[in-house]
Amino acid sequence: MGGALLSETLSEILIPVAAVIGIGFSLLQWLLVSRVKVGPEKASSRNNGVYNEFLLDEADEEGTDVRNAVPKCAEIQNAISLGATSFLFTQYKYLGIFTVCFGLLIFLFLGSVEGFSTNQQPCNYDTAKMCKPALANALFSTIAFVLGAFTSVLSGYLGMKIATYANARTTLEARKSVGKAFITAFRSGAVMGFLLAANGLLVLYITINIFKLYYGDDWEGLFEAITGYGLGGSSMALFGRVGGGIYTKAADVGADLVGKIEQNIPEDDPRNPAVIADNVGDNVGDIAGMGSDLFGSYAEASCAALVVASISSFGNNHDFTAMCYPLLISSMGIVICLITTLFATDLFEIKAVKDIEPTLKRQLIISTVLMTVGIAIVSFIGLPSTFTIYNFGAEKVVKSWHLFFCVAVGLWAGLVIGYTTEYYTSNAYSPVQEVAQSCKTGAATNVIFGLALGYKSVIIPIFAIAAAIFVSFSLAAMYGIAVAALGMLSTIATGLAIDAYGPISDNAGGIAEMAGFSHKIRERTDALDAAGNTTAAIGKGFAIGSAALVSLALFGAFVSRAAISKVDVLTPKVFIGLLVGAMLPYWFSAMTMKSVGSAALKMVEEVRRQFRDIPGLMEGTAKPDYATCVKISTDASLREMIPPGALVMLTPLIVGTLFGVETLSGVLAGALVSGVQVAISASNTGGAWDNAKKYIEAGASKAARELGPKGSDAHKAAVIGDTIGDPLKDTSGPSLNILIKLMAVESLVFAPFFATHGGLLFKI
Template sequence: MGGATLLSDLGTEIVIPICALIGIAFAALQWLLVSKVKLSTAAASKNGITDPLVEEEDGVADHSVVRKCADIQAAISEGATSFLVTEYQYVGIFMIAFAILIFLFLGSVEGFSTDSQPCTYDKTKVCKPALATAVFSTISFLLGAITSVVSGFLGMKIATYANARTTLEARKGVGKAFIIAFRSGAVMGFLLAANGLLVLYIAINLFKLYYGDDWQGLFESITGYGLGGSSMALFGRVGGGIYTKAADVGADLVGKVEQNIPEDDPRNPAVIADNVGDNVGDIAGMGSDLFGSYAESSCAALVVASISSFGINHDLTAILYPLLISSIGILVCLLTTLFATDFFEVKVVKEIEPALKKQLIISTIFMTLGIAIVSWIALPSSFTIFNFGEQKVVKNWQLFLCVAVGLWAGLIIGFVTEYYTSNAYSPVQDVADSCRTGAATNVIFGLALGYKSVIIPIFAIAISIFVSFSFAAMYGIAVAALGLLSTIATGLAIDAYGPISDNAGGIAEMAGMSHSIRERTDALDAAGNTTAAIGKVIFLVSSDLSIFTLEKYA
């Protein structure tokens, strides 16, 4: 069962790489806009003493502040680069060793046979030998691992490039600082989404030169791409996370507890390590982690689709439906970003958090429309999906609902998380109030609140799985996970915005800037912490759904 789609295979092969390249170009544009804020005192003063980048609020130029910011930024960047380079040396050893194991285990399934075998989904067809699967799975694993490492490293670089610039822009107002921090986060978000999509698309087309009509073998080999991304995320997220928490606690202990000096005080040498930790853990580690989720979701959907009527009928447009969703997601996130940086202006502190939350709402609404369009033009009106030994008939509107359910469930989960983590609502205020009776009651109250906060998210996930499976079996769950990640560029921009703002506050303190500047950067950081929690939950849920799909398929 199947039918023609409105979007041709040639159109699909053009649309996907074009959207990826647009995402990369937009990231480059945002980086250029951030780079207009100069850290060099020579560049900052080339227009005379009235250059706004080197003016304090009283109108007096202070070139020494710019120099201090530049020096502090250089120290943070050097520390973060040193950590990642050292970490990636160990990661490289693991990457090579694990790639060898993948090749040996997959190749030994049929004794490293070079003979073709009957396909499991259609015994009348011939599939490529096990040795080919081992070779191409190993290659895709290495591609995913390298892309994950590059995503994390590039994210760290833009974060350390933008933190001091955010500090200097805070001197002109909280709105200017917000734009720089958000644009910097957008660079990381769009680079990760676009690079991940482009590398995966290129790999599929290169593998197709060998596999030909054996689409099941092709997409089974492609699953290594998601495995590679997730494997590297283990090092980036856990290694970077442990470093950042150890550095943060160490800085607080030696500063606040032992020496009774403020947080980020320049007399505390551990402050640099604390700021380095924000970049290697919450930026580089998060980038690698989210790339793993992104790759897993895409690969899970492609593998399940390969044994549907899409794969049997060699309908390229329909089988690449998951990549088309990611492609339209880049365009939606691009438009959404303009709302934060160009269409609306943040003028006061209380507008920061609503501006970030509007990003999530606007991107979700636009993405729903985008998914509807893609489902209409890229899918036949009806098709069949593999369902545990049987073929299930699915309508294109049912698959659209699967993606949309995942998308909106993510938003609901995110806002429930925001309710329980924002200081604007009673849960956090009650936790703070419980401190009056001691640490014990504070810990107990916090634990109880944590248990309570997961009730609605669990029901949202369960309903999403039930609805998606009812409509389109395991493929429905796979695309629901992809729906959660369809706006990853916006989510990651918001997530990276927080550590950049946190670094900006530390630089302002260490550079000896006025208290009003630190208040602005702290306001940026506080809003970022709340909205970042929304994004983290969405990405974690999507990763779990993708792993669940692959396990059931296997």
């Protein structure tokens, strides 16, 4: 009795309390960051009109006009914030229209399963029991879809706001020390990480409890309706990632090709007309898009686990605490990540540049070790000692410690994938250094070596994913895979803090360059950015690995919900689906890369025009027209995000309706197997080219110095490789994660319709 009471208390208290604590902690971090003033303070005669807040040792400010640089810092930050906000609001108008239209589609498709009947129907898995009518499932799935879409958009927007709020503050703190700048950037990233994790958890928990008031004992219908939450989050993430990726890469390519190669000026030189658009793009793509992406992964993994569990002994016995096990994992993750964050911001001090990267990596290791203990606690308190899981027509007996191992194997597999990704993308290791050395003979050999590295980097992550799948499926069938995915995402708050830290530091460096701060300040911000690039690669590894596990879990839930007894690849219609599904990631990548290329072409032409037609621009006596470049990126991204998004959203609907659930299952399997490989190779190839360029620019080793300074032939070859890799690592690669998840969760939501009305071509 005492154990049952403790278990019930765990779900009723830990989940909402952890979410509220996460939101409170993020607001505290925001408050601490806000203490760094960017606006003008009251001047006094003592400091000759220089702002009190920024009166520092002028020996540290050689070559800096502090009176001009500090106000300009605020001016640039304001321009970046306005540009990012304007773009997101415009994008969200389009997404609002899409949400309404697609929500209506969900209601019509699911409502038509039983002819919009309001009568109760026999349940899918227990026909002796009556479940709520299909019309109710249609309505609540639509509501869940809208809630998921709203939470995803909110997550991206809040992340963008804190990033644009913190970038200039990081620059100003870099005047004091690299340690203070690090804390400002990391705390700002933590705001995004904890807000996203806590908001997602809280909204999902409240939604389940509200829906439960209507569904009562019909847990099968309740959690099938909840799958709309994952679909809403993932669909917003797709457009956010694609649109933001096109925006930032169009500006980045234009700034690099004309600025670095043709005009031989620094990356963030204020004379470059595309520099503001480039900094805006970092926020709408790498912050807002990434936030929506990882929120989608969390929502989908939770929904997959809840659907599978609803037809287990949890659902039959109406054990709400055990059903909420996926949410308990996320709750414990917030608590663990909060403790972990203190190690970076309060318990250890960054005294030198060399301390930055180890501190960030230590965050990942500490959170993983502590989370392993946290998983054990919620597993042994929140779960019954023995229970059964539905497994493709049979029942599998599972013990609580089995689920502990499933979550733990996902957690540690993510770390393995992350560090493997770092090995292949960090210039501290031989693979990237070999790519840099290949630049001696030009861009062609750089491209060859980079592609080879990307293909080779797929090997270890795939084995890690395969091992996680084998162990988790052996212990707890498809439910084991779903909670393994949640294990990989359980430290999402820390992962997002590290990911968001990178673009914030990158923007801080750009602001330092444009505002005219000394070279010493730029060196500090570059050191912050370099460490962020390395650890961001680890984050991409987590995202790709979790996408694979989430997609497989959703696929298993779809097969169960569509009442498919088995998927036979030797059946022609299944094999055709496999081929088409394997092709989709290549088609999608081609569309996104061409979109970046088309937008970049216009950007390059505009930047060249300004350098050619504006007198005094190169000399620094005239200001470039930043607004035109921002408009080019905005218009192109909004226009070009529609075709790739339509491809992903329409494919399951067309295949399921015309060819049926067997062919659709083949498409999902093919897209999963192919998409993971392409995503890993694309992301790592682009990351390797980026860091090969930085390796040459830093000149930190004899081998790097031999390749020549900035502007040398080897450096130009590296810049070309980096420019080619930009759409791979920041648009196509991350977007493919969403493709494989989104197609699977969309198929799961529409499964009742496909199972009853699908396969029209075979019925004619």
